[in-house]
Amino acid sequence: MSKPTALIKFKAKLSRPATPKGAAWTFLVLPAVASAKLPTRSMVTVEGSFAGQPFQATLEPDGQGSHWLKIDNVLREAAGVAAGDSVALEIAPVEKEPEPKVPADLRKALASNADAKATWADITPVARRDWIHWITSGKKAETRGKRIAAACDKLACGKRNACCFDRSGMYSKGSMGAPEAAE
Known part of the structure; x- marks a missing residue:
């Protein structure tokens, strides 16, 4: 414990x-x-x-x-x-991480890919949150679509976490960070 x-x-x-x-x-x-x-x-x-x-x-x-x-x-x-x-x-x-809200476009893609959906159901809420954050951190709709497709492919192959994703934001160039405060 x-x-x-x-x-x-x-x-x-x-x-x-x-x-x-x-x-x-x-x-x-x-x-x-x-x-x-x-x-x-x-x-x-x-x-x-x-x-x-x-x-x-x-x-x-x-x-x-x-x-x-x-x-x-x-x-x-x-x-x-x-x-x-x-x-x-x-x-x-918190003692137990809550389930993240799955965006509609990702939910739809997972529903159409049984293998990806099975892996998604088997990973932790933190891993699901990381996948969602990686997908939604793309600035363009085109990038988001590509990331959803890549995520489903990787999940379908049994990949349990988003590869090469800097969860701290310390090593990525501006993709994560606190907002700038207004004057």
Whole structure:
């Protein structure tokens, strides 16, 4: 049985992203000392409190060895905070990673390939999340389509994880990272 991770407590500044202009959501970057207490530099789902409000979310790697968190308006408003505020958080990794939301185009492709679907059903939620992230991180629709086809081919051959995918964002050129904060 694994030892539960201690509660990680910290404060971080809430920012509005520079793009897209007029974005309704906000974000924060975890302090390096808080991020270092997490079990991985890649995506990790946590639960805890955001300015006293309970939440569960998946932290994204910032490409600098830390993590960032997107805050939706519902949580931000419930906490009574705004962009520019310093917010107190208490987090811990979840015991079991939740199932990722499978995009409709990938779901359709898997449904039409029994071997790929069988491997998909047999891999972990973290591996499924990595496949989804690799597919959706392509900037062009054409790239996404190619990645879906490649993923289905690889899954059909029994490949269980996305190859050559930098889960931390530290070694890829800008494909992962925290948003730039608006001035």
